[in-house]
Every structure is written in C-alpha cells, then in structure tokens.
Amino acid sequence: MYIAGIDSGSTSTDAIIIDENANIIGRSIVATGIGATQSADKALQIALEDAHLSKDQLTNVVTTGYGRENIGKNTDSVTEITCHAKGAHYLHPETKTIIDIGGQDSKVIRIDEQGNVENFVMNDKCAAGTGRFLDAQARALNMSLEELSKTGLNWKNDITISSMCTMFAESEVISLVADNVAISDIIHGLNKSVASKTASFAYV
Incomplete structure (x- = not known):
C-alpha cells in the first residue's frame, strides 16, 4: 500500500509518498507557480520517481493547502x-x-x-509576519532567502524595525542600508519583527 500526500501552498507545492508502515519513500518540493494543478502533477511525478513507483501503484492521494480543491477529482482533501x-x-x-x-x-x-x-x-489580511514579508525584504537587500537566513545569524547590534507593513518596512530597510547599518543587524531586526507579530497571535 502506497499513499501520496500533496500540499499545494502559495509558494511551494510539496509531495510525499509513504508505504504501509508510514515510511517516507519519496518526496519533492517544487515552486507552485501560476497553476496548482500543474505544480501538483509535477511534484507528484518527482516524488514517484524518487520512490521508484508509478502513479497506478498508489492506493490513495490526499491533498491539502490552498490549491487542494483544484488537484484532481479522485483525491481526498483535508484542511492544512x-x-x-x-x-x-x-x-x-x-x-x-x-x-x-x-x-x-x-x-x-x-x-x-x-x-x-x-x-x-x-x-491572512497582511503580509506582515509571513514568508512574503521576508521574501520582499530579501529582494530589497538583493539577497536570496537562504543568504538572508544565514547572514542574520551573525548580528551584533539589536536593531528594531518599527514598521510591520511590508512596503514601509522595505523603505526602512533601504534607509538603514544608506546609514551603513550592518546587514546582519538589519536582518536580525526583520526576524525579530516577524517573531513578535507571531507571538502576539500565540497569546490570543
């Protein structure tokens, strides 16, 4: 028995295949792009290749995420x-x-x-506190998300980004760069703003 799970997210589509003992035997992560169905098909195919299986060997396919309702007709759908x-x-x-x-x-x-x-x-009303927020700031700093993550670990001065709005925060970041503030300290400030926004939800 082989079961596939597909998570159709706003940024990436992830697929995983497990056997009857819940062992992971195939997996994949692809960019969602402009079509949930196409990215789901691609993610599933890569996971199947990783597991050395064909689609007709699957017992069931379960979908979740934003695009779950648009991924095939013969699948079970569960909220994320x-x-x-x-x-x-x-x-x-x-x-x-x-x-x-x-x-x-x-x-x-x-x-x-x-x-x-x-x-x-x-x-879900604002990008503040989400991956989109960090993605926008990475572009403003001309860095990849991976570079942003690694560089932020080396901060020395505790910088506070006062604006939670993505666009205003980007302007604040640009001003800090112009003031020669260390990039690692700026990134720490961005990470701290995301953490504080999320923490405010955790205590609701």
Missing part, C-alpha cells in the same frame, strides 16, 4: 490546519500549540491531547 494538528501530534504527542509561518499567512493552532484542533488564529 487539520493536517498540522495530526502531524504535530503524531510526531510529538505532547504538543499543545503549533505555529506555522507560511508564504501567504501565519497560523497559531491549539490542539488537545488527541491531536484535535481546539482553536486557531490566522493572519
């Missing part, structure tokens, strides 16, 4: 919030709170002892 809860509980049964910082939104999910969702708060 439920998937987060079940996955976190399976890996770490003691988990009570889950924080998901995604490309398009961020979520804080409370779960009970059985892994059921008790409550959740979602930031």
Whole structure:
C-alpha cells in the first residue's frame, strides 16, 4: 500500500509518498507557480520517481493547502490546519500549540491531547509576519532567502524595525542600508519583527 500526500501552498507545492508502515519513500518540493494543478502533477511525478513507483501503484492521494480543491477529482482533501494538528501530534504527542509561518499567512493552532484542533488564529489580511514579508525584504537587500537566513545569524547590534507593513518596512530597510547599518543587524531586526507579530497571535 502506497499513499501520496500533496500540499499545494502559495509558494511551494510539496509531495510525499509513504508505504504501509508510514515510511517516507519519496518526496519533492517544487515552486507552485501560476497553476496548482500543474505544480501538483509535477511534484507528484518527482516524488514517484524518487520512490521508484508509478502513479497506478498508489492506493490513495490526499491533498491539502490552498490549491487542494483544484488537484484532481479522485483525491481526498483535508484542511492544512487539520493536517498540522495530526502531524504535530503524531510526531510529538505532547504538543499543545503549533505555529506555522507560511508564504501567504501565519497560523497559531491549539490542539488537545488527541491531536484535535481546539482553536486557531490566522493572519491572512497582511503580509506582515509571513514568508512574503521576508521574501520582499530579501529582494530589497538583493539577497536570496537562504543568504538572508544565514547572514542574520551573525548580528551584533539589536536593531528594531518599527514598521510591520511590508512596503514601509522595505523603505526602512533601504534607509538603514544608506546609514551603513550592518546587514546582519538589519536582518536580525526583520526576524525579530516577524517573531513578535507571531507571538502576539500565540497569546490570543
């Protein structure tokens, strides 16, 4: 028995294949691009190749994420919030709170002892506190997200980015660069602003 899971996110589409013992035997991550169906098909095909399987060998396909309703007709669909809860509980049964910082939104999910969702708060009205926020700042600094992540680890001075708006924060970053503030310190300030925004949800 082989089961495929596809997460159609705003930034990436991820696919995974497990066997009857829940062992991961194939996986892939591709850019979502402009079509959920096309990126899902591509991600699934790469995962199948990684697992050395063909599509007709799959027992079931389960989809989640923003594009889940647009991925094939013969699939089971589960919300990403439920998937987060079940996955976190399976890996770490003691988990009570889950924080998901995604490309398009961020979520804080409370779960009970059985892994059921008790409550959740979602930031889906503004890019502040999401991956899009950091992506925009990386472009402003002419860096990749990977470079942004690594460089921010070497900060020395505690910089505060006062604006949570993506566009205003970008202007603030440009001004700090013009003032010769160390890039690593600027990135630390950006990371801190994302963390504080998410923390405000965690205590709701």
